[in-house]
Every structure is written in C-alpha cells, then in structure tokens.
Amino acid sequence: MKKAIIIVLLVSILMFGCLDFLGGKPAGTSSGTTSGTNTGTTTGQTVKNESTGVVITGETNKSIVHNETTGGTTVKPPGIQYVHTPELPFTVDFIYVGDETHQGDAILIKKGDADILIDAGPDKKGVKVNAFLTSRAIDDIELLISTHADPEHYSGIYAVADKYDIEEAWWMGNSFENSDYEALLSKLTTKKIPVKSVAKGNSITINGMKLEVLNPSKLGGAFKGTEGLDNDAIAVKITDRDFCLLLTSDILFGAQTYLQNNADVKCKIMQSPFHGLGTGNSQIGQLLIKVDPDDVIVSGGPSDTSTDPKGTRFSLYELLKLYKIDHYDNYNGKTVEITSDGTDYGIKYVG
Numbered sequence: 001m002k003k004a005i006i007i008v009l010l011v012s013i014l015m016f017g018c019l020d021f022l023g024g025k026p027a028g029t030s031s032g033t034t035s036g037t038n039t040g041t042t043t044g045q046t047v048k049n050e051s052t053g054v055v056i057t058g059e060t061n062k063s064i065v066h067n068e069t070t071g072g073t074t075v076k077p078p079g080i081q082y083v084h085t086p087e088l089p090f091t092v093d094f095i096y097v098g099d100e101t102h103q104g105d106a107i108l109i110k111k112g113d114a115d116i117l118i119d120a121g122p123d124k125k126g127v128k129v130n131a132f133l134t135s136r137a138i139d140d141i142e143l144l145i146s147t148h149a150d151p152e153h154y155s156g157i158y159a160v161a162d163k164y165d166i167e168e169a170w171w172m173g174n175s176f177e178n179s180d181y182e183a184l185l186s187k188l189t190t191k192k193i194p195v196k197s198v199a200k201g202n203s204i205t206i207n208g209m210k211l212e213v214l215n216p217s218k219l220g221g222a223f224k225g226t227e228g229l230d231n232d233a234i235a236v237k238i239t240d241r242d243f244c245l246l247l248t249s250d251i252l253f254g255a256q257t258y259l260q261n262n263a264d265v266k267c268k269i270m271q272s273p274f275h276g277l278g279t280g281n282s283q284i285g286q287l288l289i290k291v292d293p294d295d296v297i298v299s300g301g302p303s304d305t306s307t308d309p310k311g312t313r314f315s316l317y318e319l320l321k322l323y324k325i326d327h328y329d330n331y332n333g334k335t336v337e338i339t340s341d342g343t344d345y346g347i348k349y350v351g
Contacts, residue, residue, distance in 0.1 A: 080142050080167045085112040086208025092238075092245060094271070094336040095132050096351070097121025097156065098301015103275040103331075104152040105249065105299055109238065110136060114207035117160065118145045118236070118247060119153040126159025132335070132351070133164065140165040142206055144193075147249040148172055148233035149181040157184060166193045170213075173197030173220040176229050198234065200263075209240040214263045215255050223254060230274065231255040237267065241342030246291055248273040253283045260290040268294050268345065269338060275300025276329070278312035285319055295347060296320055297336055298329040 090111035097104040097120075104121040106129045115138050120129045144166045146154050160166075166188065175182045188195050199219040203212040214235045216222055221232030233249035244267035251259070251273045259265050270291045274280020276298035288296075298313070320327050330336045334349040 080206065081140075082115075082142055082207055083113040084207060088112045088207075089339060089341040090209065090240060092338040092340075093132070093136075093350070094297050094299045094330045095121070095129060096299075096301075096330045096333055096335050097125040097128060098275075098331050099125075100302065102152050103277070103300035104156075105147070105275075106132075106156060107247065107271075107299075108133065108136065108138075109209070110138070111207045111209055111240070113139075114142050114209070115140065116143045116145070116206065116209075116211070117141050119147055119249070120156030120160045122152045123155035123158065126156035129156050130159055130163050133160070138164065140167065142167050143204065143211070144169040144188075145211075145234060145236065146171045146184075147235075148229060149174075149176050149178040150229065150233075150250060151180065153233075153249070154181060154184060158187070161188060161191065161193075166191070169193050169195045170198045170202075170234065171195065172216050172232055172234050173199065174228070174232060209238060212237045212239070214246075214259055214265065215251055217255075217258055217262070222258075227252065227254070230280070235259065237263070237265065240340070243340045243342050243345060244268055245338070246270045246293070250274050250280060252280050256280075256284065256287045260287050265291045267291055269297065269347075270295075271297045271299060272316060272327075275331070276313045276316050278315065281313075281316040284316060288319060288323055288325065293325060296325055296327045297338075298327055298331065299336070300331045302331045302333075 088111055090109065093108040093110075095106040095108060097106045102122045102125075104125060105119040106121040106125070107118040109116040109118070115133075117133075120126060141160070141164050144157065144160070146157060146169065148154075169188050171185060175185070185195055197219055198213050199216050200214055203210060205211075214237055216232040216234070221228050223231040230250040231252045231254045233251050233255075235249060235251055235255070236247045238245045238247065246265055246267040246269070248256075248271050256273060265287075270288075270293040272281060273284065277300070298316070317327065328336045328347055328349070335351045337348055337350045339346050339348075
C-alpha cells in the first residue's frame with residue numbers, strides 16, 4: 001500500500017511539473033506575471049442605489065502598463081486603439097459649455113489618433129460637445145474620464161456615448177447616491193465599455209502622454225457628504241515630455257491641501273478648481289505657490305459676478321496678478337486651446 005501511495009504521489013508531481021513546464025496551469029491557479037498588458041492587484045468596488053436598485057461594479061487598484069513597440073505599431077492597454085505617434089504635438093481644448101445658469105467642464109485632449117475626453121458639460125450642452133468633437137475629426141474616444149457626479153460635468157456624456165465609440169471610461173468610485181449618474185455608468189457598461197474606478201496611484205500612458213490620477217486620495221473618496229462630491233473629484237496630472245498640465249475639476253480646499261502636501265503638482269499650466277469661483281478658490285494661494293504655473297485656465301460659464309471687482313472670481317484674479325500668473329477664461333463664450341510639442345506651448349481662444 002505504501003509503495004502504491006508513493007507511486008501515485010510521484011506521478012502527480014511529474015504531471016503537475018510537466019504542465020507548468022509546458023505553460024499549462026492546473027485549475028484554480030494563475031500565472032504570476034502578465035506580459036505587456038496589465039499588472040497589479042484588482043478588487044471589486046460595488047455601488048448600489050437602494051431606491052433604484054442600480055448596481056455598478058468597477059475595477060480598482062489596477063496599474064496599466066503601456067508597452068510600446070517599434071515600426072508604427074503598439075501594444076496598448078486592452079481595448080484602447082490608436083496609431084502610435086508619440087513624437088507628434090498635441091492640443092488640449094477647454095470647450096465652453098456654460099450658460100447663464102450653469103458652469104461645467106468638457107476638456108478634449110488630442111494627440112494624433114489618440115483622443116481623450118474629460119467630462120462633457122451639462123445635459124443640454126452634449127450636442128455642442130459632439131459638434132466640437134466632429135470639428136476636430138474625432139472618430140472615437142480612447143479614454144473618457146468622468147470626474148465626479150455633478151450633472152454640470154457628466155450629463156453631456158449621454159449624448160457623447162450615443163454618438164461615439166468609447167474604448168475605456170474612468171470614474172472615482174462613488175456616485176454619492178445620484179441615481180442619474182448611476183444610470184449613466186450602467187449605460188456605458190451596457191455598451192460594453194470597460195468602466196473602471198480610479199484613485200491616486202492609477203495612471204495610463206496613451207501615445208506617449210501620461211495621465212496620472214492625483215485625487216481622490218483613495219477609491220470612493222476620503223470626504224463625506226456634499227463636501228465629498230466636489231473634494232473627491234478626479235484630479236489628473238498630464239505629462240508629455242517636458243510639458244505638464246494639472247486638471248483640478250471641482251476640488252475644494254480639503255483636496256487642494258492634500259494635493260500640495262502629497263503629490264508632485266508643479267506644472268506649467270493649471271486649471272483653476274471649481275471654475276474659478278469663490279467656494280473652490282477662497283484659499284487657493286498655497287496651491288498656486290506649490291504648482292507655480294505660468295498660466296491658469298478658468299473654465300465654466302458666465303455669472304453676474306464674473307467681471308465685478310467684488311465678485312466671486314475677484315480674489316483669484318487678485319492672487320494671479322500678485323503672483324504674475326496669466327489667466328485664460330472660457331466663460332466669455334470661447335474655447336481655450338493649448339497647443340504643445342512637449343517643450344514649448346501656446347494658448348489661444350478658438351470658436
């Protein structure tokens with residue numbers, strides 16, 4: 001009997017060893033590495049709205065490794081397709097999507113065949129965003145980033161998703177019980193778009209351009225209640241060669257303090273948080289010192305106080321003047337466009 005047991009054990013060891021040598025794996029095991037695609041750990045984040053029953057599950061803590069080959073072809077993150085031309089210049093457009101009552105963000109980043117869209121403004125501006133994308137000959141969107149569950153930022157995505165193929169979408173992992181936002185995420189999932197929740201530490205490189213998430217500090221956010229809705233918005237640092245741009249969405253003082261103390265935020269251009277309005281800029285001085293930008297972009301929409309010296313934007317403009325920082329505002333009805341070759345850059349109004 002002992003001999004029989006020993007023989008069975010030896011045969012089992014040989015079979016498993018051969019499988020591993022040949023590249024096979026017994027059921028229930030996995031390879032320790034992934035070649036040229038994704039590495040890191042993945043956990044599930046599930047959000048459910050009890051009133052609607054909508055459930056959205058996203059991937060978290062996932063590092064995306066972008067390995068590039070030569071000869072005009074690429075090994076890209078799964079699902080993301082574009083012609084690999086990292087030497088090309090690029091543009092960043094802060095599309096004007098505001099009106100008399102709304103602020104809003106819609107930012108297009110285009111480098112060759114790679115197109116990235118961050119937010120898409122309020123619902124009634126989705127058609128305008130689509131028209132702008134058409135004017136830029138956008139054929140599909142490699143990456144869509146929805147910064148947070150504010151309808152002035154996400155509602156236009158409905159129209160964009162109806163018109164364009166989206167190869168990957170990011171969100172911050174907390175809907176703050178906004179059933180309409182959850183419905184949007186479900187719509188993207190139904191269209192077979194990978195929808196991933198991201199936080200500080202997540203990054204991706206597309207066509208030589210690195211997008212690094214700096215906020216929220218953890219998946220699902222670090223702040224609670226209505227303050228968390230804005231403070232936990234996705235903030236992204238975009239780096240291409242010697243150029244750097246910091247996009248801040250609607251983050252308030254709490255998240256601004258976190259950024260200046262926990263991230264390398266020094267960049268040539270910075271988007272003013274919260275559309276330049278007082279709530280998000282009342283204590284912005286320290287962040288401006290840490291970022292040390294040459295130019296600040298103020299996006300959003302007009303308001304009765306936008307040009308009033310006693311208005312909500314006045315304190316920001318006074319600081320910019322004090323620090324000798326130029327600013328460009330898209331709430332005058334024109335899109336602000338940045339063009340760069342990775343070293344030098346220019347800013348102008350278009351449209």
